[in-house]
Amino acid sequence: xxxxxxxxxxxxxxxxxxxxxAVRDVSLSLDRGESLGIVGExxxxxxxxxxxxMRLLPRRAGMTADAMRFDGTELTRVDEATFARDYLGPKxxxxxxEPMTSLNPVYRIGRQLTEASVRSGKLSASAARERAIELLDxxxxxxxxxxxxxxxxxxxxxxxxxxxxxxxxxxEPDLLIADEPTTALDVTVQAQIMELLADLRREMGMGMIxxxxxxAVVARNVDRVAVMYGGEVVxxxxxxxxxxxxxxxxxxxxxxxxxxxxxxxxKLEAIPGxxxxxxxxxxxxxxxxxxxxARPECTASRPPVQGDADHWRRCVLADAELRAAQQxxxxxxxxxxxxxxxALEARGVSRVFQSRKxxxxxxxxxxxxxxxxxxxxRGEILALVGExxxxxxTLARMLxxxxxxxxxxxxxxxxxxxxxAPMDRAGRVQPIFQDPYSSxxxxxxxxxxxxxxxxLRGEGDAGARRRKAREMMELVRLPDRLLHSYPSxxxxxxxxxxxIARALVTDPRMLVCxxxxxxxxxxxxxxxxxxxxxxxxxxxxxxLLITHDMAVVxxxxxxxxxxxNGQLIETGLAEDxxxxxxxxxxxxxLAAAPRFEHDEAASEDMAP
Amino acid sequence: MSLTRTTPAQTDPTQPLAxxxxxxxxxxxxxxxxxxxxxxALTRARGHGGLLIGGxxxxxxxxxxxxxxxxxxxxxxxxxxSARMLPPVWAEGxxxxxxxGTDQNGRDYLSRLIYGARISLMIGLGxxxxxxxxxxxxxxxxxxxxxxxxxxxxxxxxxQLALPGLLLAMALVFIIGPSVWVVICIVGVLHWTYYLVVTxxxxxxxxxLDFVAAARAAGASPGQVIRHEILPNxxxxxxxxxxxxxxxxILAESSLSFLGVGIQPPMxxxxxxxxxGKQAMFYRPWLVVLPGxxxxxxxxGANLLGDGLRDVTSPDGRN
Numbered sequence: 001x002x003x004x005x006x007x008x009x010x011x012x013x014x015x016x017x018x019x020x021x022a023v024r025d026v027s028l029s030l031d032r033g034e035s036l037g038i039v040g041e042x043x044x045x046x047x048x049x050x051x052x053x054m055r056l057l058p059r060r061a062g063m064t065a066d067a068m069r070f071d072g073t074e075l076t077r078v079d080e081a082t083f084a085r086d087y088l089g090p091k092x093x094x095x096x097x098e099p100m101t102s103l104n105p106v107y108r109i110g111r112q113l114t115e116a117s118v119r120s121g122k123l124s125a126s127a128a129r130e131r132a133i134e135l136l137d138x139x140x141x142x143x144x145x146x147x148x149x150x151x152x153x154x155x156x157x158x159x160x161x162x163x164x165x166x167x168x169x170x171x172e173p174d175l176l177i178a179d180e181p182t183t184a185l186d187v188t189v190q191a192q193i194m195e196l197l198a199d200l201r202r203e204m205g206m207g208m209i210x211x212x213x214x215x216a217v218v219a220r221n222v223d224r225v226a227v228m229y230g231g232e233v234v235x236x237x238x239x240x241x242x243x244x245x246x247x248x249x250x251x252x253x254x255x256x257x258x259x260x261x262x263x264x265x266x267k268l269e270a271i272p273g274x275x276x277x278x279x280x281x282x283x284x285x286x287x288x289x290x291x292x293x294a295r296p297e298c299t300a301s302r303p304p305v306q307g308d309a310d311h312w313r314r315c316v317l318a319d320a321e322l323r324a325a326q327q328x329x330x331x332x333x334x335x336x337x338x339x340x341x342x343a344l345e346a347r348g349v350s351r352v353f354q355s356r357k358x359x360x361x362x363x364x365x366x367x368x369x370x371x372x373x374x375x376x377x378r379g380e381i382l383a384l385v386g387e388x389x390x391x392x393x394t395l396a397r398m399l400x401x402x403x404x405x406x407x408x409x410x411x412x413x414x415x416x417x418x419x420x421a422p423m424d425r426a427g428r429v430q431p432i433f434q435d436p437y438s439s440x441x442x443x444x445x446x447x448x449x450x451x452x453x454x455x456l457r458g459e460g461d462a463g464a465r466r467r468k469a470r471e472m473m474e475l476v477r478l479p480d481r482l483l484h485s486y487p488s489x490x491x492x493x494x495x496x497x498x499x500i501a502r503a504l505v506t507d508p509r510m511l512v513c514x515x516x517x518x519x520x521x522x523x524x525x526x527x528x529x530x531x532x533x534x535x536x537x538x539x540x541x542x543x544l545l546i547t548h549d550m551a552v553v554x555x556x557x558x559x560x561x562x563x564x565n566g567q568l569i570e571t572g573l574a575e576d577x578x579x580x581x582x583x584x585x586x587x588x589x590l591a592a593a594p595r596f597e598h599d600e601a602a603s604e605d606m607a608p
Numbered sequence: 609m610s611l612t613r614t615t616p617a618q619t620d621p622t623q624p625l626a627x628x629x630x631x632x633x634x635x636x637x638x639x640x641x642x643x644x645x646x647x648x649a650l651t652r653a654r655g656h657g658g659l660l661i662g663g664x665x666x667x668x669x670x671x672x673x674x675x676x677x678x679x680x681x682x683x684x685x686x687x688x689x690s691a692r693m694l695p696p697v698w699a700e701g702x703x704x705x706x707x708x709g710t711d712q713n714g715r716d717y718l719s720r721l722i723y724g725a726r727i728s729l730m731i732g733l734g735x736x737x738x739x740x741x742x743x744x745x746x747x748x749x750x751x752x753x754x755x756x757x758x759x760x761x762x763x764x765x766x767x768q769l770a771l772p773g774l775l776l777a778m779a780l781v782f783i784i785g786p787s788v789w790v791v792i793c794i795v796g797v798l799h800w801t802y803y804l805v806v807t808x809x810x811x812x813x814x815x816x817l818d819f820v821a822a823a824r825a826a827g828a829s830p831g832q833v834i835r836h837e838i839l840p841n842x843x844x845x846x847x848x849x850x851x852x853x854x855x856x857x858i859l860a861e862s863s864l865s866f867l868g869v870g871i872q873p874p875m876x877x878x879x880x881x882x883x884x885g886k887q888a889m890f891y892r893p894w895l896v897v898l899p900g901x902x903x904x905x906x907x908x909g910a911n912l913l914g915d916g917l918r919d920v921t922s923p924d925g926r927n
Contacts, residue, residue: 397821401825402821402825422824422827423827426825426826427827430825430826431822431825433818433821433822435818438818438819439817439818439819440819441819441840442645442841443645443841443843444840449819452823453826456823456827456828485644489644499822502826503822506826
């Protein structure tokens, strides 16, 4: 008998626009010690399913389920008090995405770790303390005894996530639910945390539900996979089978949208459109509007479930039809350095931040950028790679003129940036930021946002600017009718297009993109990456791309520069650095990058 | 429907049109855009009881103030010694000609209350506006530029908070000489701290957002960034404080008038009317109760309106 069995779980959220069906008829089961990956893009309902199981749904959400059994007990009939005492903790543990906010900042680590087990009477205070120290040691926190007395802000993000894991393990749960446990962390830390979770699971015989948007993470770490889309499970089965021989067009498209870290660069298979929000129970296939193989029957009724318990999908297409549509995407040229002309040059640039503790405390120096020499050639995409805190964003701010270097000089087209008038500089280099949710003024319409740089320069009259805004929207493939809508009405990918349109409206020759896709879903990331490389090719733009993702580097960069602790440690052509990294740090970054093996043999099996 | 086809694949001929129209029926997004922020606020406003009640009270009082000459049954200054201290019409000895009775000088109380709404609203709005200009200017500048400017403004704020406001206002009015405009200015100049605290914090937050960095990278000067990017995002917060300060300023005027340094007789102000009625309070309670009720309604209305606006315009939309 499976340890956990969920039958036809549905969750709906009461929103001002009407009830949103976040999860519909999801059935899952999990054996003791087994691990299940729930994969899906944002808005697919994967987290809601887990929160429903944990009874942590937001206040406006309601859930129904035909059955929800844990070890044979029907959970829907267990009352709140019993559930909180007997299930949350000892049977079900959970790790959240955001390590920065999931620990209480005013209590010491030790108290937070031991509180639950002491209060429930499971362990005495001293026993709990011993176990907490043992667990901190086990999750790889150095000097665990000393750490017990520290506060969360004294730990790094990776350490906090380790503490969260230790906290979940204090009660020795039978099932651990990890909701995007590594998304907020650096790549090298991500790999360590995933390994740690896998080891712990084996040791303790725990079941695990791993919720993630990252197929590469799932590929390495779970036994079975359920792919969710639009609140439904569209394909499910053994991990190897689902990921090597995807049988649902969505899973296939999702796999095709992941950039790879080796081999020839192929155009990413972007899935058009965005993940839907369903306000009514669908009477058709949820993926049909975005599916390249949709046909009339897809929208006439809900598609049937095909396949066996080991690998099933909810799709009308037979295996043969799936195969027919399979084709390898075109190989694309990477941007080349045409001329040796230098577009941007940083000479011995340093940025030192000074801070004091209190008004009269001793001054404290942080060298965010330390003596960096960097040049970007005209027409190339230079990827600046490094982990958070490596100084890459500070360097970008200085290149944009938002910050001034403490020492050293930045030359744009041979002219020092410090001597340039703001308007002159703005006409040469424009930024694209990471977070599309904060990079657009929520109080302005798209037309105003895109035309604003022109208005600042006093170019043209209102009509001419409006026309130019329309042109730019067409360039980034946004429909015309969005011209007068507000950013809050758009999805993340659409917002990022608006940001790109705004950056290009003044015809700059260079773009500085700070993690332009890391806040986006894989399918949308593919759209944006394709768009960026097309624009770069068609307009001959020079691009400085800041990223932590080696696959993105492989996909579009001409050259790579690697930063560590404010210093540039390696530069070179993308293909050289990715294949033959010179420094240990670059090698570590590459090894840690979650990669998905696009197995050629498997695709051939599908398309003979 | 074109929204879902924003990549090159949009021209893919294999996609049947039937699929799209049927899907549209079940999926409201992204085919139909989510409502604009303004429409969302309007929808919320319709279901918000406090906002509707507060808005109605304020709207009524504003109308009364504007149309006072038409509404008032008598001249508010006309004295009639034969009809002094008449009770309201529902009390024993009431005269139907004076619906709410008369005061010590035989002036019609209803007319005086109606004209009093003019004074109270004028002072409330005027003082809240002056406070807004001072507070928002200082708050945005401190929040945007930070550094020593922020320190200086914060010092000013601390100094202002340490001053006993009513006492200072009394002293100032006493020195300058009381008139409606002096009272408006002094009450306004003493009530800007909430604006400053809120706009300073909000500006600091907005300043760190990427759209401000984008504007700066596009060559915008600090003034352009503040006007175009920051102020529009402060509007809803400012409106909420404005309604709150409106109530505070009206109460401050009433206190000054009650203490004899605010509006001078024979001008009808609610605070002054309470002061004038206080000698006779124990045997003619309505002289104090009626203007008190008016003040209460105005301040409650302003606060309900402000709270309602905050709920309706906040992104998470509690109501």
